[in-house]
Structures are given as C-alpha cells and as structure tokens.
Amino acid sequence: MRQKLIVIGAGMASGRVLEHLFDAGADFHVTLLNAEPRGNYNRIMLSPVLSGEKTYAEIVTHDAQWYDANSVTCRFGERITAIDLAAKTVTAENGDVLAYDKLIFGTGSNPFMIPLPGHDLEGVIAYRDLEDTQRMMDLGPDNKCVVIGGGLLGLEAAAGMAARGVDVTVVHIMGHLMERQLDEAAGYLLRKALVDKGITVKCSANSKQILGENGKVRALLLDDGTELPCDLLVMAVGIRPNVKLAQEAGLAVGKGIHVDDQMITSDPNVLAVGECVEHGGAIFGLVAPLYDQAKVAAQTLMGQKAKFVQKELSTKLKVTGCDLFSAGDFADGEGREDIVFRDPARGVYRRLVIADNVVRGAVMYGDTADSNWFFGLIRDKTDISDMRDTLIFGPAYQGGSPLDPLAAVAALPRDAEICGCNGICKGQIEDAIAEGASDLGAVRSTTKASGSCGTCTGLVEQVLAVTLGDDFVVPAAASICGCTDMTHEDVRRMIKSQKLTSMPAVWQECGWKTSCGCHVCRPALNFYLLADWPLEYQDDPQSRFINERKHANIQKDGTFSVVPRMWGGITTPDELRAIADAADKYMVPTVKVTGGQRIDLLGVKGEDLPHIWADLNAVGMVSGHAYSKGLRTVKTCVGTDHCRFGTQDSTGLGIKLEKELWGSWTPHKLKLAVSGCPRNCAEATCKDIGVICVDSGYQVSIGGAAGMDVRETELLLQVATEREAIDVIKAVTQLYRENAKYLDRIYKWMGKVGLDWIKERVEIERDALVERFELSQSIYRKDPWADHVQTKADRYRPLANLALEAAE
Amino acid sequence: MTDWIDIAPLSDVPQRGARVVKTALGCVAVFRTAKDEVFALDNACPHKAGPLAEGIVHGNSVTCPLHNWVISLETGEAQGVDEGRVATYPAQVESGRILLDRSFLRGRTAA
Numbered sequence: 038m039r040q041k042l043i044v045i046g047a048g049m050a051s052g053r054v055l056e057h058l059f060d061a062g063a064d065f066h067v068t069l070l071n072a073e074p075r076g077n078y079n080r081i082m083l084s085p086v087l088s089g090e091k092t093y094a095e096i097v098t099h100d101a102q103w104y105d106a107n108s109v110t111c112r113f114g115e116r117i118t119a120i121d122l123a124a125k126t127v128t129a130e131n132g133d134v135l136a137y138d139k140l141i142f143g144t145g146s147n148p149f150m151i152p153l154p155g156h157d158l159e160g161v162i163a164y165r166d167l168e169d170t171q172r173m174m175d176l177g178p179d180n181k182c183v184v185i186g187g188g189l190l191g192l193e194a195a196a197g198m199a200a201r202g203v204d205v206t207v208v209h210i211m212g213h214l215m216e217r218q219l220d221e222a223a224g225y226l227l228r229k230a231l232v233d234k235g236i237t238v239k240c241s242a243n244s245k246q247i248l249g250e251n252g253k254v255r256a257l258l259l260d261d262g263t264e265l266p267c268d269l270l271v272m273a274v275g276i277r278p279n280v281k282l283a284q285e286a287g288l289a290v291g292k293g294i295h296v297d298d299q300m301i302t303s304d305p306n307v308l309a310v311g312e313c314v315e316h317g318g319a320i321f322g323l324v325a326p327l328y329d330q331a332k333v334a335a336q337t338l339m340g341q342k343a344k345f346v347q348k349e350l351s352t353k354l355k356v357t358g359c360d361l362f363s364a365g366d367f368a369d370g371e372g373r374e375d376i377v378f379r380d381p382a383r384g385v386y387r388r389l390v391i392a393d394n395v396v397r398g399a400v401m402y403g404d405t406a407d408s409n410w411f412f413g414l415i416r417d418k419t420d421i422s423d424m425r426d427t428l429i430f431g432p433a434y435q436g437g438s439p440l441d442p443l444a445a446v447a448a449l450p451r452d453a454e455i456c457g458c459n460g461i462c463k464g465q466i467e468d469a470i471a472e473g474a475s476d477l478g479a480v481r482s483t484t485k486a487s488g489s490c491g492t493c494t495g496l497v498e499q500v501l502a503v504t505l506g507d508d509f510v511v512p513a514a515a516s517i518c519g520c521t522d523m524t525h526e527d528v529r530r531m532i533k534s535q536k537l538t539s540m541p542a543v544w545q546e547c548g549w550k551t552s553c554g555c556h557v558c559r560p561a562l563n564f565y566l567l568a569d570w571p572l573e574y575q576d577d578p579q580s581r582f583i584n585e586r587k588h589a590n591i592q593k594d595g596t597f598s599v600v601p602r603m604w605g606g607i608t609t610p611d612e613l614r615a616i617a618d619a620a621d622k623y624m625v626p627t628v629k630v631t632g633g634q635r636i637d638l639l640g641v642k643g644e645d646l647p648h649i650w651a652d653l654n655a656v657g658m659v660s661g662h663a664y665s666k667g668l669r670t671v672k673t674c675v676g677t678d679h680c681r682f683g684t685q686d687s688t689g690l691g692i693k694l695e696k697e698l699w700g701s702w703t704p705h706k707l708k709l710a711v712s713g714c715p716r717n718c719a720e721a722t723c724k725d726i727g728v729i730c731v732d733s734g735y736q737v738s739i740g741g742a743a744g745m746d747v748r749e750t751e752l753l754l755q756v757a758t759e760r761e762a763i764d765v766i767k768a769v770t771q772l773y774r775e776n777a778k779y780l781d782r783i784y785k786w787m788g789k790v791g792l793d794w795i796k797e798r799v800e801i802e803r804d805a806l807v808e809r810f811e812l813s814q815s816i817y818r819k820d821p822w823a824d825h826v827q828t829k830a831d832r833y834r835p836l837a838n839l840a841l842e843a844a845e
Numbered sequence: 846m847t848d849w850i851d852i853a854p855l856s857d858v859p860q861r862g863a864r865v866v867k868t869a870l871g872c873v874a875v876f877r878t879a880k881d882e883v884f885a886l887d888n889a890c891p892h893k894a895g896p897l898a899e900g901i902v903h904g905n906s907v908t909c910p911l912h913n914w915v916i917s918l919e920t921g922e923a924q925g926v927d928e929g930r931v932a933t934y935p936a937q938v939e940s941g942r943i944l945l946d947r948s949f950l951r952g953r954t955a956a
C-alpha cells in the first residue's frame with residue numbers, strides 16, 4: 038500500500054529528501070506544508086537576489102510542474118500547529134487533521150532577535166526569507182540601514198544593500214568580522230574591502246537600545262552613546278533551531294530535535310532533517326551537511342541502511358570582490374604550527390594550521406583559487422611532509438624545486454619596478470651601484486628606493502647582492518622578534534606611511550609570520566599604534582605587560598605596589614593621612630619613600646587595588662604611573678620659594694610640567710627634574726629631560742640617565758619663559774614618541790638620530806609637535822585608577838571563589 | 846567521570862586574558878585565548894611561582910610576568926630552553942559559560 042508521508046517545511050533539506058525519494062521511484066504519497074507562502078527555493082541565493090545579481094525566479098528549485106509530476110499535495114502558506122504522535126496525525130493551521138505513516142521535520146531555524154529595548158519596532162527585521170529580502174530591496178538608494186552582526190549573513194545583507202546604493206553601517210560586537218570563521222588578519226582585509234564598498238564597519242560595538250518614532254525604528258543607540266540613524270534595522274546575529282512544534286509534540290529535544298544516525302527522532306515514525314536537528318551534540322547552519330542528512334533520511338524511508346556522518350565544513354562569503362575561504366580548525370595549539378603567507382601588495386593572506394604533518398585548518402583571503410585543493414587536504418588528512426616547504430603556494434608549486442629568491446631577482450629586467458612608493462626600477466639601482474653606492478643606506482640616499490614605506494628593503498638588498506656578488510653581504514638587521522623580519526624602524530615607517538591603525542593591519546601589511554604576535558612584539562606595536570593614531574587606535578590592555586595592564590608594579594610574590602602622584606614632590610597633611618589610613622586599612626607591609634620624591638605602598642593584594650585606589654582618589658590622589666613606559670616623576674627642588682640661591686620657581690614649573698605631561702605614553706620611561714639653580718639639587722642633569730633654572734631663563738637639556746648607564750644631559754635649548762620651556766619639553770617628548778624605537782630611553786634614541794637633528798626639528802616644528810602632543814593627551818591625560826575603579830573593578834576580583842567547596 | 850560546574854560567563858574573562866578562581870588549595874588561572882578557547886592551570890609558574898594569570902597571552906601560550914618563561918596553556922609545559930611543567934585542569938565553554946571540572950578540586954595536591 039502507498040504510504041502517506043507528511044513533510045513539515047519546504048526548505049532546502051526537505052526538498053532534497055523528496056528529490057532522492059522520487060529519483061529512486063519510491064512509492065509515497067507526499068503532502069508538503071510550508072509556513073512560507075511558496076514552495077522550495079534556494080535560500081542561500083537570497084543574497085545574490087538582494088544584490089541584484091539574480092532574480093527570485095532563478096532561485097526556485099522546485100516548481101508547480103515538478104510537484105505535479107510527482108503528485109505532491111502542496112499546502113503552501115499553511116503551518117502545522119500540532120502533532121499527535123500516538124494517533125499519527127498532524128493538525129494544520131485551518132484545523133484540518135491529516136494522517137501520516139511517516140512524518141518528516143524540516144522546520145529549519147528561527148533567526149535570533151536580541152531582546153534589546155525597541156526590538157519590536159516596525160522596521161526591525163531579520164534576514165531569513167524572501168519577505169526580509171524584499172524589505173531590504175524596497176529600501177532604495179540614500180536610505181540608511183544598520184545591520185547588527187558582522188557574520189556571514191549580516192555582511193551579505195550589508196553588501197547587497199550597499200550595491201543598491203543604501204547607506205549601510207554594520208555593528209559587530211566582536212573585535213573583528215566573522216570571528217567564527219576568520220582570524221584577525223583575514224578579518225582586517227575583509228573589513229578593508231567592505232569599507233571600500235562604502236560600508237561603515239563598527240567592531241567591538243555594543244548595541245544598547247533601538248530608538249523609535251511613532252512606532253517605527255529611527256536609530257540604533259550604542260552603549261558608548263553613539264546614535265546611528267536608520268530607516269531599517271537588520272538583525273543577523275545567529276539562528277536557533279526551530280523546535281517548538283517538536284517539543285510540544287513530545288519528541289526528545291535538546292538544542293535541536295534529537296536524531297540518530299538514520300535521522301530518526303525519538304519516535305520511530307518521525308524523521309527530521311536540516312537546521313532543526315541536533316545530531317551527536319552538534320547543530321547545523323550550512324547546507325553541505327543538510328544534503329548528506331537528506332540523502333540518509335531518504336534511504337531510511339526506503340528501508341535501506343545508511344548512516345549520517347559529520348564532516349569538515351568550509352565557508353565562503355558570497356560578496357562580490359571579497360574572496361575568502363575558511364575551513365577546519367585554525368586555533369593555535371600545542372604541537373600546531375602555522376604557515377603564514379602574506380602578499381601585502383595584492384592584499385593576499387593565507388594561513389595553514391598543521392599538526393602531525395596534516396593540515397587541520399585553512400584561512401584564505403584575496404586569492405582563494407586553491408581553496409578546494411586545501412580543503413581536500415584537510416578532509417582527507419593527507420600527509421604533507423613531502424611538500425611542506427612549498428605547501429602554502431598551492432598545488433601549482435608542488436613537485437618542482439623551490440625558487441631561489443636571488444635567481445628570481447637576477448632574472449628581473451632593468452625596468453622592473455622595485456620601489457613602488459618612489460617608482461624606482463631595478464636599472465636605476467644598478468646604476469647607483471655602478472656609481473659607487475655599495476650598501477643599502479647609499480642606495481637609499483641616492484635613489485630614494487626603500488626610503489618610504491620600506492617594504493622593498495629586502496628586494497633592494499637582493500639587487501645589491503646580485504650586482505655586487507660576494508662583495509655584498511645581506512645585513513641581518515635585528516628584527517623585532519621571531520614573528521617578523523622587519524626592524525622596529527621599518528614597522529614604524531609602515532604604520533605611518535600606510536596609515537595602519539590596528540594590529541591586524543600591521544600583521545598583514547608587514548608580513549607577520551605568526552597569526553597574532555607574541556609578548557615581545559605586541560607591546561611594541563600597541564605603543565606605536567597609540568602614539569601615531571591616538572584617536573583611531575584603541576589601547577589594547579591584553580598587549581601590555583601586567584604592570585601597565587593593572588596600573589601597579591607586580592612584586593615577586595604576586596602582590597603589587599601602589600605609588601600615587603605627588604606633583605613635583607609636594608604633598609599635604611591630608612594626603613599623608615590618607616596614605617597612612619590606606620596603609621592601615623589594607624595592611625600594607627612596607628611604606629617607603631622612593632627615589633622619585635614620593636611614597637610607595639608595597640605589598641598590596643591584587644584584589645584590593647581598586648579599593649585602595651578609590652580611597653586615595655577620594656582625597657584627590659591619582660596614579661603615579663610608577664609602572665609605565667610613560668611619564669614617571671618630575672623631581673623638583675624648593676627653588677625661589679624658600680632657597681637663598683633659587684633663580685626661578687622650580688617647584689612650580691615641575692608641578693606644571695607633571696600636570697601637563699602625566700598619562701602620556703612614551704617608548705620607555707620618561708623622567709624629568711627641575712632644579713632652581715646650577716647647584717642642581719633635583720639632579721636634573723641625569724634625567725631624560727632636565728631643566729636648570731638660571732637668571733636669564735631655563736636651560737632645557739635631554740638624554741641623561743642614572744640607571745644601567747650613567748649619562749649627563751646635553752643642552753637642547755635655552756629659553757626665556759616658563760611657557761616656552763613647557764612647549765619645548767612637550768615638543769621634544771612628542772618627537773621622541775613619534776620616532777624612537779620601543780624601549781629606547783631618550784639617550785639611546787639621541788645616539789641614533791643625533792642631538793642636532795632633534796634640535797632642528799624642535800625649533801622648526803615646535804608648534805605642530807605641541808599640537809599633536811596635546812591631541813594625544815586629550816585622550817590619555819586622565820587617571821587610569823579612577824577609570825578602572827569605575828569600569829573594571831570586577832576584573833580584579835577572582836572569577837569565582839571555590840575555596841568554600843569541600844575538598845573532600 | 847567529569848563533573849562540570851559553571852564558573853562564570855565567558856565574557857567575564859577578556860580575550861587573550863585570564864582571571865583566577867580561588868580554591869581551598871590555591872588559585873587556578875582560567876585563560877581565554879583570541880579564539881575563545883579556555884584553559885585552566887595552576888596559577889604558579891614552574892620557575893618561581895610567578896602568577897601566570899597576569900601574563901601576556903599569545904596563541905595558546907602565556908608569558909610569565911616575572912621572568913618571561915613561556916608556558917603552553919594546553920600541556921602546562923615550559924617552552925623553548927626552559928624546563929618545568931605546571932598542572933592543567935579540564936575546562937570548557939558551553940553556551941557562553943565557562944565550565945570547570947569539580948573533580949579537579951579533589952585531585953589537586955596541596956602546593
């Protein structure tokens with residue numbers, strides 16, 4: 038007898054089941070109900086429909102003729118509302134009760150809507166079906182749309198609307214786009230491509246509320262107070278298996294409808310396929326596994342033995358001009374090695390993660406032509422030991438001998454461009470060498486090659502090596518760390534010239550060999566980025582050494598020391614009382630007067646830090662930055678106020694300087710002192726910047742030290758007024774921040790660039806330098822203690838306290 | 846038998862960061878990597894017991910804040926030329942929550 042099969046949902050998975058059944062000539066009478074008022078179509082092609090590359094008619098997978106030919110009873114626009122498993126019937130929306138022998142769930146999933154205030158306003162939609170797509174297509178050019186969610190769906194929605202001229206902003210909560218599929222470097226390239234399409238991308242952005250007007254959406258409010266006006270708001274933040282009906286019917290349900298390897302649910306007459314199922318703890322969101330499930334379900338229905346097996350998945354984004362691919366598992370790990378290839382000029386990034394000679398994961402951006410080959414290696418667990426050296430270049434390079442880079446350079450014609458920034462060809466460099474330039478510096482100064490962004494430095498050196506033969510040894514300039522071959526100087530030049538404003542941007546454009554740096558390069562990059570782009574770049578605490586992350590000096594036993602500022606070494610009875618009270622309250626073991634004219638509370642427990650800071654803040658005391666690569670102290674002597682030799686108000690100037698400079702980050706620590714006369718009681722001539730007051734004004738000198746090296750400062754400039762002294766000091770500080778290598782004190786930097794160069798720059802560019810210093814200080818001149826007390830106090834507490842759990 | 850207990854939401858630990866969990870037998874450092882994996886290790890470096898939770902996290906390693914030993918978050922093993930190992934404990938993320946295995950509390954030897 039012909040069996041009655043009822044299918045709930047005309048989706049991508051159930052459509053496949055039916056194809057398999059009819060292709061095999063199975064004898065079922067099928068009734069297909071679908072909540073959407075249409076039959077099966079290719080849901081994943083909604084994105085090309087949205088962007089205008091396809092029409093709806095082109096993405097229909099099964100039409101009226103097909104249903105007819107296979108005698109499928111179609112009830113579209115009708116939802117099933119109840120199931121009686123015992124009686125083997127379903128109830129349709131209009132009350133009809135239909136009997137089945139076999140029932141298949143293909144109910145897909147529901148888009149997740151974040152329950153933000155205002156999420157039910159008119160104009161807030163998801164991206165799941167043709168109705169949603171139509172809403173976006175109807176928006177028309179010059180309207181504004183905000184998309185919440187920077188994953189696959191959100192970006193396809195954004196790109197589709199942008200292609201229609203809509204002004205789109207994507208708001209993403211994580212630090213980079215598509216973080217589930219991409220690492221930061223690929224995320225950076227993707228972002229760059231979307232921004233080029235005119236899309237505004239906001240990462241690390243938290244949505245707070247959807248604002249409306251007359252019941253209709255008006256704007257999205259972020260928790261930093263930004264308002265993003267919009268006519269339509271699309272939420273594409275994830276999906277949840279659609280299990281309500283199954284649950285009410287009494288089927289076993291977890292995250293999805295439980296199925297076994299044969300796609301049978303907890304009821305032997307009911308099967309389920311697609312995004313609504315949970316198999317072996319996993320749920321699904323891409324079509325490849327759904328098609329496998331559909332095949333198994335069809336075989337099960339026909340009484341054949343079949344088994345659904347989960348396989349590796351790969352992802353591509355359907356946005357024209359953004360070629361990206363990711364597959365497998367690309368987390369770092371023990372015994373895992375990375376092979377990273379970056380071609381900054383073409384915007385190409387490839388990364389393979391390898392363990393035990395097998396490729397485990399791959400991320401590619403820009404050039405994905407070989408992605409299928411790599412995916413095959415992952416899926417088949419191919420042993421790659423023989424092709425390891427050339428693996429990253431793809432299948433075309435396997436089998437041949439690896440290219441010798443020098444031979445490649447030797448083979449270049451004379452008119453091959455070497456330095457893109459300055460348009461210098463190989464021939465010009467050869468001519469310069471023939472005229473006597475025998476090292477990189479000489480080539481750079483005569484031709485300008487490698488003088489701008491610096492990425493071609495290696496190439497220029499290779500031209501030198503090819504031309505001069507054994508007379509030229511390619512110098513191994515010390516690179517920052519094992520993650521890169523570039524020096525600090527090269528990287529700084531790149532950050533400025535290429536306007537790199539994020540770490541992933543630096544990793545990509547400077548060809549980092551690791552996926553995300555290490556404890557040596559990250560703190561340096563963090564400094565360079567915040568020094569060069571104070572407004573654009575957001576400081577990354579996780580790339581800072583603990584002292585700077587927690588604004589206190591770590592001690593050998595894991596406690597911390599707390600040093601509040603005493604401006605210019607001046608304190609008051611109230612401050613001293615507060616310090617004494619804090620020492621008592623937090624049982625501080627040691628209170629010491631430092632060499633920097635202030636007081637150190639040593640041995641404070643990490644969890645107490647926000648509390649002791651709050652207490653000190655209460656009397657107006659702030660962080661002394663005794664832990665920072667930044668302004669430390671400004672020591673002063675008593676000066677004209679009390680001293681019989683004092684020529685100027687050294688104490689007053691010291692306080693002013695400390696108040697203007699505090700909070701600034703510098704390549705290494707920055708210590709200042711102001712002495713009231715050449716007797717120099719404040720030891721100004723062994724500081725990074727020292728001021729000696731004289732009758733006619735102020736002698737500003739730089740480059741002193743009294744640590745591992747002892748140096749006397751050298752005179753930078755003598756000026757007549759206090760105001761000028763402050764400006765000169767700000768200017769030289771800014772010049773130092775913008776140019777020095779991370780962890781060079783001023784005297785080391787001065788040894789490289791020369792005092793004359795510094796003097797000239799400060800004289801010529803003083804105002805501009807001061808202006809840039811002030812711009813940066815508008816962000817950084819504030820108390821990190823108060824900030825952490827307010828916003829991060831939790832972070833100082835243990836995550837959980839299980840000490841009370843019995844250790845049985 | 847694992848006996849998972851819910852510790853906190855994943856978002857309470859910053860990416861490439863760590864927080865400590867106090868136990869009767871000392872602190873356990875719970876790390877979160879850039880890829881949102883979590884790891885639990887004794888919060889004491891094999892060198893001189895430096896608090897690993899305060900280190901810089903890179904890849905699946907942490908650099909000790911006291912003398913820069915690099916420790917694998919997966920095996921607890923010191924990397925490179927340094928030798929030593931710190932105990933690791935089962936940890937996982939489930940629906941955005943960090944779970945630790947209660948039995949580790951019992952298994953831990955007093956340090």
Ligand code: SRM
Pocket residue numbers: 590591592598600629630631632633634635637639663664669670706708723741742743744745746782
């Ligand atoms: C607290 C203090 C010693 C004291 O008890 O007086 C101190 C304590 C430390 N100094 Fe210092 N220095 C202190 C004044 C000095 C001075 C004197 C001065 O500033 O007038 C010097 C020499 C002057 C100079 O810097 O040129 C000094 C030269 C150093 C050096 C060597 C720097 C160099 O470039 O050679 C280091 C190591 C480093 O920075 O890499 C250092 C590093 C340290 C550290 C931060 C070591 C560390 O990284 O953990 C110490 C932290 C102790 C702690 O656990 O809290 N400390 N240190 C002084 C704090 C001053 C303040 O109020 O901020």
Ligand SMILES: Cc1cc2nc3c(=O)[nH]c(=O)nc-3n(C[C@H](O)[C@H](O)[C@H](O)COP(=O)(O)OP(=O)(O)OC[C@H]3O[C@@H](n4cnc5c(N)ncnc54)[C@H](O)[C@@H]3O)c2cc1C
Pocket residue numbers: 045046047048049050051070071072073080081082083084115116117118143144145146164165166190193279282310311312313321322323324325327353355
């Ligand atoms: C815009 C977009 C782009 C995508 N791009 C890709 C891609 O590039 N690659 C990829 O692999 N995947 C992609 N996907 C995901 C893919 O479309 C889904 O994985 C797939 O459609 C799921 O198939 P399904 O049969 O489980 O559910 P669906 O295709 O969602 O079908 C379920 C159907 O069941 C109906 N239904 C639900 N409840 C009832 C009920 N009670 N009664 C009757 N009918 C009901 C629904 O109305 C729906 O029509 C994309 C998805 C979208 C929305």
Ligand code: SF4
Pocket residue numbers: 674675676677680681682683684712713714715716717718719
């Ligand atoms: S600097 Fe000169 S004026 Fe000031 S205390 Fe020393 S000796 Fe006196």
Ligand code: FES
Pocket residue numbers: 890891892893894895909910911912913914
């Ligand atoms: S205590 Fe960790 S490196 Fe010394």
